[in-house]
Amino acid sequence: MVACIIVSVIRFSVLFSHGYSSPEYAFFYYYSDVLLTIGLYFTLTSLYAHVFEEMAAERSIRLGAIALLLGTAVFSFAIVMQSQAHIVGRFFVEISQNLNFVGLILTYVLWGAILKLRETRTRLIQLVLSLGIFFSLLAATFALRNLYPPLHTVLTNLSPITGCLLPFAWAYAFWRFPDDERLSPARLTVVPQ
Amino acid sequence: MIAGIILACSVVFLLQFFVSYCRSLIAASSKQALSPEVRDVTGIASSATGDDFARVIQLLRLCPESPEDRSRVQAVGAYFSLLNMVRSTLAKAMPNLCAWTETERSHCAYFAAVALERRIAFSRDMLAQQMDG
Numbered sequence: 001m002v003a004c005i006i007v008s009v010i011r012f013s014v015l016f017s018h019g020y021s022s023p024e025y026a027f028f029y030y031y032s033d034v035l036l037t038i039g040l041y042f043t044l045t046s047l048y049a050h051v052f053e054e055m056a057a058e059r060s061i062r063l064g065a066i067a068l069l070l071g072t073a074v075f076s077f078a079i080v081m082q083s084q085a086h087i088v089g090r091f092f093v094e095i096s097q098n099l100n101f102v103g104l105i106l107t108y109v110l111w112g113a114i115l116k117l118r119e120t121r122t123r124l125i126q127l128v129l130s131l132g133i134f135f136s137l138l139a140a141t142f143a144l145r146n147l148y149p150p151l152h153t154v155l156t157n158l159s160p161i162t163g164c165l166l167p168f169a170w171a172y173a174f175w176r177f178p179d180d181e182r183l184s185p186a187r188l189t190v191v192p193q
Numbered sequence: 194m195i196a197g198i199i200l201a202c203s204v205v206f207l208l209q210f211f212v213s214y215c216r217s218l219i220a221a222s223s224k225q226a227l228s229p230e231v232r233d234v235t236g237i238a239s240s241a242t243g244d245d246f247a248r249v250i251q252l253l254r255l256c257p258e259s260p261e262d263r264s265r266v267q268a269v270g271a272y273f274s275l276l277n278m279v280r281s282t283l284a285k286a287m288p289n290l291c292a293w294t295e296t297e298r299s300h301c302a303y304f305a306a307v308a309l310e311r312r313i314a315f316s317r318d319m320l321a322q323q324m325d326g
Binding site (some may be wrong): 101104107108111122125126129130132133135136137139140142143144146147168169172177181183184 | 196202213
């Protein structure tokens with residue numbers, strides 16, 4: 001959250017000094033977006049560490065996360081190499097999209113693990129579910145942008161709204177649910193277990 | 194092609210996360226018992242039904258909003274609309290699904306009643322603060 005606030009302030013100063021349609025602002029916007037997505041990606045791995053804390057698998061999770069991050073970067077670079085121009089700019093956009101989708105898959109796997117391990121901590125459950133909603137919305141927005149380029153303007157305005165959801169949901173989870181509050185996992189599955 | 198697959202996966206995952214998120218909100222409020230006065234006002238005597246939801250939401254709108262529960266009520270309202278949509282389409286052909294949507298709708302109504310209870314308490318606190326000031 002602190003990183004997000006700092007990035008927003010720097011973005012505003014770049015916007016103020018160079019203008020909305022300047023290449024400097026576009027470059028900084030996508031560059032900082034990648035940094036924030038990587039930050040969120042490591043936050044997700046820390047949620048993994050919380051869920052699997054009894055297995056003491058923190059080191060393995062961290063190594064796996066770094067390997068996956070590097071793999072995503074290489075994959076994104078390989079895609080960008082096929083285009084001729086604006087390689088650096090395209091790389092930031094591509095890696096951001098791919099990391100969002102990888103984040104979504106990882107959140108889904110984590111949600112599956114929560115249900116399987118019968119995790120009961122309400123706050124943790126809320127954090128993971130709101131992260132899942134956030135990643136799904138972002139991935140869907142990026143995919144729609146690629147599929148329907150005329151919708152670009154509408155979807156560009158949708159991204160900041162999506163961005164507000166996660167801080168609100170997480171703030172609510174930290175504020176409303178104490179760390180020791182428990183929830184029956186059977187109440188969360190659509191098909192009763 | 195890849196964008197289409199990503200879109201399809203995202204929509205399915207979004208739906209699943211959204212339903213689970215709303216269920217977690219509802220489950221968290223289900224432990225709270227309703228006071229007799231809220232039971233009187235809402236007409237929920239023993240257990241809530243899905244049809245109570247609209248009435249409780251109308252009562253909720255009469256109370257000053259607390260910033261804490263605004264987004265939660267909106268999320269569960271959207272979930273209730275989704276359940277209504279399922280009830281009027283898919284559930285007509287599947288009796289099990291129909292029973293499930295009814296149960297979920299009643300949980301939504303109970304959630305709204307708990308939110309009403311909290312808003313009444315919030316209004317009382319505000320009034321008490323004004324009286325003290």
